[in-house]
Amino acid sequence: MGKNDLICLNGVRKNFGSKAVLEDISLEIKEGEVIGIVGKSGAGKTTLLKIIVEFLKKDGGDISFDREKINRSRHFSYFGFSTQEKSFYSRLTVKENLIYFASLHEMPKANLDNTIDNILQEVGLQDDKDTISSSLSQGMQKRLDIACSIVHDPDILVVDEPTADLDPGLRKKIWDLIRFLNKKKGKTIIISSHLPEELFAVCSRLFVLEDKKVKPVKKKKDMYLLYEDAQKQD
Amino acid sequence: MKMLRNKINKFKEILKKNFILLWRSKNTVLAIFFGPLLLIFLLGLAFNNTGLNDISIACYSEEYNELSDALLDRLENNGFYVIKSESEAGCIDNIRMGRNHACLIIPSNLKIKESKGITAYVDKSKANLAEDIINLVSKDIEEESSRISLGLTEALLDRLEHISELSTRSSEKIDLLTENNADSKKMLEDTIRDVNRLIIIINDMSARIKEMGSWIKEGRKSEELAEELAELIDESRDILEDAEDKLGEGGWLADIEEIDQLLEEAEDKIEKSDVFDEEFWKDVTSISDDLEDKTGMIKGILEDMAGRLEQADENADDDKKQLELASTGIKETYSKSKDIDIRNATKIVNPLITNIRPVAPEKTHLNSIFPTLLVLIIMFGSVLLSSTNIIIEKKDNAFFRNFISPTNRIIFLVMRFITDFIIILIQLSLFIGVSIAVFSVEFIVNLNTVLILGAVACFFILLGILIGSIFNSEEGSILSSIITTSAMLFFSNTILPVEAMSGFLYKASQYNPFVIAETALRKSMIYGVSFDKVIIEVLLLGAWIFLMIIGILAANKLNIRQTIESMKHIIFLEE
Numbered sequence: 001m002g003k004n005d006l007i008c009l010n011g012v013r014k015n016f017g018s019k020a021v022l023e024d025i026s027l028e029i030k031e032g033e034v035i036g037i038v039g040k041s042g043a044g045k046t047t048l049l050k051i052i053v054e055f056l057k058k059d060g061g062d063i064s065f066d067r068e069k070i071n072r073s074r075h076f077s078y079f080g081f082s083t084q085e086k087s088f089y090s091r092l093t094v095k096e097n098l099i100y101f102a103s104l105h106e107m108p109k110a111n112l113d114n115t116i117d118n119i120l121q122e123v124g125l126q127d128d129k130d131t132i133s134s135s136l137s138q139g140m141q142k143r144l145d146i147a148c149s150i151v152h153d154p155d156i157l158v159v160d161e162p163t164a165d166l167d168p169g170l171r172k173k174i175w176d177l178i179r180f181l182n183k184k185k186g187k188t189i190i191i192s193s194h195l196p197e198e199l200f201a202v203c204s205r206l207f208v209l210e211d212k213k214v215k216p217v218k219k220k221k222d223m224y225l226l227y228e229d230a231q232k233q234d
Numbered sequence: 235m236k237m238l239r240n241k242i243n244k245f246k247e248i249l250k251k252n253f254i255l256l257w258r259s260k261n262t263v264l265a266i267f268f269g270p271l272l273l274i275f276l277l278g279l280a281f282n283n284t285g286l287n288d289i290s291i292a293c294y295s296e297e298y299n300e301l302s303d304a305l306l307d308r309l310e311n312n313g314f315y316v317i318k319s320e321s322e323a324g325c326i327d328n329i330r331m332g333r334n335h336a337c338l339i340i341p342s343n344l345k346i347k348e349s350k351g352i353t354a355y356v357d358k359s360k361a362n363l364a365e366d367i368i369n370l371v372s373k374d375i376e377e378e379s380s381r382i383s384l385g386l387t388e389a390l391l392d393r394l395e396h397i398s399e400l401s402t403r404s405s406e407k408i409d410l411l412t413e414n415n416a417d418s419k420k421m422l423e424d425t426i427r428d429v430n431r432l433i434i435i436i437n438d439m440s441a442r443i444k445e446m447g448s449w450i451k452e453g454r455k456s457e458e459l460a461e462e463l464a465e466l467i468d469e470s471r472d473i474l475e476d477a478e479d480k481l482g483e484g485g486w487l488a489d490i491e492e493i494d495q496l497l498e499e500a501e502d503k504i505e506k507s508d509v510f511d512e513e514f515w516k517d518v519t520s521i522s523d524d525l526e527d528k529t530g531m532i533k534g535i536l537e538d539m540a541g542r543l544e545q546a547d548e549n550a551d552d553d554k555k556q557l558e559l560a561s562t563g564i565k566e567t568y569s570k571s572k573d574i575d576i577r578n579a580t581k582i583v584n585p586l587i588t589n590i591r592p593v594a595p596e597k598t599h600l601n602s603i604f605p606t607l608l609v610l611i612i613m614f615g616s617v618l619l620s621s622t623n624i625i626i627e628k629k630d631n632a633f634f635r636n637f638i639s640p641t642n643r644i645i646f647l648v649m650r651f652i653t654d655f656i657i658i659l660i661q662l663s664l665f666i667g668v669s670i671a672v673f674s675v676e677f678i679v680n681l682n683t684v685l686i687l688g689a690v691a692c693f694f695i696l697l698g699i700l701i702g703s704i705f706n707s708e709e710g711s712i713l714s715s716i717i718t719t720s721a722m723l724f725f726s727n728t729i730l731p732v733e734a735m736s737g738f739l740y741k742a743s744q745y746n747p748f749v750i751a752e753t754a755l756r757k758s759m760i761y762g763v764s765f766d767k768v769i770i771e772v773l774l775l776g777a778w779i780f781l782m783i784i785g786i787l788a789a790n791k792l793n794i795r796q797t798i799e800s801m802k803h804i805i806f807l808e809e
Binding site (some may be wrong): 083085087096132148 | 236243244246250254255630631636639640641
């Protein structure tokens, strides 16, 4: 593990039944970085993300964490995870969702209202805090999902397919938010997407997940060569 | 302290979230809160009464008579619809087809002495109703039978009384006959004595006549002999007169008169004769020979009479014995008839008075089944509600974020338990409130009742949580909930008495939580027993609750990997 490495994966494997999904995954995630993982749909990006934060059990290899920065006893408190399926209660309002998930992390009630208001400001939902979540648009729901992921102020944010099914205008808003969270809030962000151009614009480092393995990408050209099929599909 | 406050806040927010989600699903709210209301109204309208209604009885007899019609009238007066069937097969078929509740086959021209009784057919597949119908119909038939028995018994007692009186009168008459018999016997004995004396005298007289006759034939013919002859004739005439008096009317009177005439003739001859010559003695000898013949004849008659009198005497002795026997028999009959203490026909027909009283004051069906209803509502409501809620939570997108929070999974289950417990409490309050306010259901509310209801609700909610923890699909969870609750229902007193089950299952049913709950509630709500009387049931429920908790912990530990694998966004933390 390197000096600034927060998380280090070494030869990690994952099987679902007899089917190998990931093989020999090795990468490091440094503090303050924006790491992008690009790959085709079904390549195993979400699985890799879940393994990175130890949400899914690996079947081989090592994952190490900087335990000075990521305390074992409160491991999940250091991570925020924004899922593709938007993990919040659709029948609660925006604010009710945030209050609820904040309470799960035992955040003090005293400053909670302020914290929530700030988060809503950051994600651009300040005018919709009393709106029932199911009546929000796709983009707003995604932002709410991100808000739920960061309500407890995690150090590491994992975002799975942040701009899936969004129009270009909304995509821009999401990427702006991600940049904001990284640049202004200093969060380490790990993103997965099947849209390489957007990742390239935001990420400090990119990896391509192909044939169950990750390969680092330094140049855009290399990424396109490695990811030809993805372009064609998109 | 701050951490504790944050923890408490977490619990409150989870609880709040549960109720907000429930409240914002209007259909769910409707089902949860109006369901029990609808149920109690329907149950109250249906069962807030006593007895059975609209019970129809089919009957068949080849020939109806007064007795069978009286029985059928009694049934109709007691609220049954009585329909006469065309045939026995048709009557029985009506039950199978559900047109009638029972069928009575009455013997043709029903008689009191009829050895072939009334046969009743019921549909045992409707077990509870069948028992009630059998009891009601049997009761009516028994009452009619008692009424007839009463009449017969009264007639019997009257005859017994009459026999008793007859016995008394007959006994008196026999006593009189016995006295008469004794008198007659005495007279007979006297008469026999007299006849025997007469026989002796006539024997003597005959012997003297014979002797005289032999003296005359020997030649001893003298005046002295004539004087002796005259004396003998005189004595003989007295004897004859005496005999005539004693013997009374009879065939011998003519013979006696003949002898008397001969004696008179001889007396005249002797008195009128101065000379006792050969002609005199020839005449006297002739008279003597005639007298001998006649006295011989009289003697024969007398001996025959003595024989007959002795026979009569013997008969009188036999009659006396028979009269004594008859007297003894009649006295015994009288004594035995008087020994019967019970002279009241009602007491003979119904010697044992049975008063069947309910343990609790008799109330409506709704009141009687109220504890069972409560347990049923808690059981079905709790198990289905809590198991379904667990599955809904697992399938909700938000489950992922709950799972990856630092909050232990068990906390969510505990909060789910509390949420469901509060819902069940509200349901029970509505149910009980309407029962009391609208249908005047009466039962005892005390700490025992509250404690038992709480324990019952706890158990069934935990059972639902366990089922929800085991299964990952709605259909699996609902099906298991229904099967589990149905099994508990069938192995209880609700469908059939548990006493109808075979050995092992009967013993096992005593540990059925439904049975335990029902028993405890019945004791507490209807009979108002103290806590020590229900402590066993409470402890058993406590044991079941403990088992449920263990099961839930185990199921969550074992099932979690399966849950994760089946839900793409669910994650698992390796410790």
